[in-house]
């Protein structure tokens with residue numbers, strides 16, 4: 001079924017990270033049937049048996065830019081931002097896109113122009129959003145280890161508020177604010193001990209996680225803030241984990257926020273912000289994530305009752321399905337009773353499967369079998385394969401035992417839902433240069449991050 005004639009060949013014009021291709025330009029070995037199947041999750045659509053992003057043919061992008069290649073749909077990015085904004089319109093939220101999900105400058109600029117604000121967790125992210133032209137007075141700053149330098153940088157940029165995670169951090173903020181003769185705006189991050197049922201490595205709102213503080217500590221620190229002229233308690237912050245595919249944890253959190261705000265006001269604080277963090281689900285498989293309106297339905301009543309401003313920090317749900325990762329098959333091999341598809345995207349590009357056993361749909365760019373409705377099911381005309389990268393680790397895979405059509409050396413593969421925590425968590429492991437990032441808008445495309453070169457790998461080491 002699968003082309004095992006592992007000729008080391010590349011389709012016409014394809015540039016690979018593996019330099020130089022040993023032999024070039026083998027003719028296509030099978031013809032592609034026509035299919036108009038639409039991937040259920042996003043703007044990446046098969047037309048006449050070939051994958052497009054908006055009106056741009058993916059294979060054409062590969063001819064120009066090589067693989068691995070990140071391809072973004074501008075309309076998908078903005079559509080998902082607007083869906084959240086519209087769902088919460090009744091309370092006019094400040095949507096602070098979570099920069100950690102994908103910090104590409106061009107995407108930040110687009111979101112900034114669309115009216116988004118930003119959630120940052122480092123001085124580097126604050127630097128990025130400034131470069132993108134953001135109004136820093138709408139930026140929130142989270143993270144358990146803010147340094148004095150980062151606190152100073154944030155205060156000088158008049159951020160909306162710090163999400164404070166510990167007593168020691170509060171003391172640092174107070175010291176730096178006093179030195180600068182400023183009043184530091186903040187929210188205390190409450191760990192509400194709510195089980196959001198995420199992967200163990202991505203839960204953040206359960207007792208025992210390193211994030212935030214319990215309600216007793218919260219109340220004790222709130223009293224300290226009240227007594228310090230350099231501190232101002234603007235709100236309460238919670239972030240429960242990611243991704244959260246049910247709305248119930250948000251309802252519990254919103255209810256808790258209402259109770260806390262009521263108590264803080266009773267104590268004399270002017271608290272009028274509720275920040276419920278990010279974590280909204282993403283359709284990696286099909287339709288597992290509730291729409292933004294479902295989260296809004298359970299959150300809005302509590303915000304209205306509290307008469308508070310709402311801040312949200314969504315990252316994944318905005319950018320996740322706005323990008324795919326395109327790779328090229330290098331070899332196929334059968335070993336130990338399994339079929340392996342070895343392609344040129346690896347755990348250094350997309351670490352999520354290795355790190356969390358995450359599921360990403362994968363299908364060829366020009367498949368011999370129409371794209372299935374269910375990527376986890378047995379598909380007629382296909383056989384199970386492990387899709388792996390060239391890195392020297394057994395954990396280097398993008399998918400395991402996935403039913404896939406026949407592919408051969410030089411074929412292009414598409415890994416879906418790659419926009420969030422893909423490039424953001426990528427590395428140069430095994431001295432692999434990162435691939436280019438391309439933004440598609442209708443029938444046009446532009447490079448938003450160039451492919452790295454071997455020289456880039458050693459540039460910072462030339463001291």
Ligand SMILES: Cc1ncc(COP(=O)(O)O)c(C=O)c1O
Pocket residue numbers: 098101119142143204239241242243277278279280313314315316317420
């Ligand atoms: C404090 C905080 N806010 C926002 C986010 C963004 O989460 P997501 O990308 O799932 O929306 C995270 C990451 O989980 C986070 O830790």
Ligand SMILES: N[C@@H](CCCC[NH3+])C(=O)O
Pocket residue numbers: 100202242243352420421
């Ligand atoms: N990086 C994780 C989620 C953690 C988000 C940061 N708090 C992912 O790839 O799904």
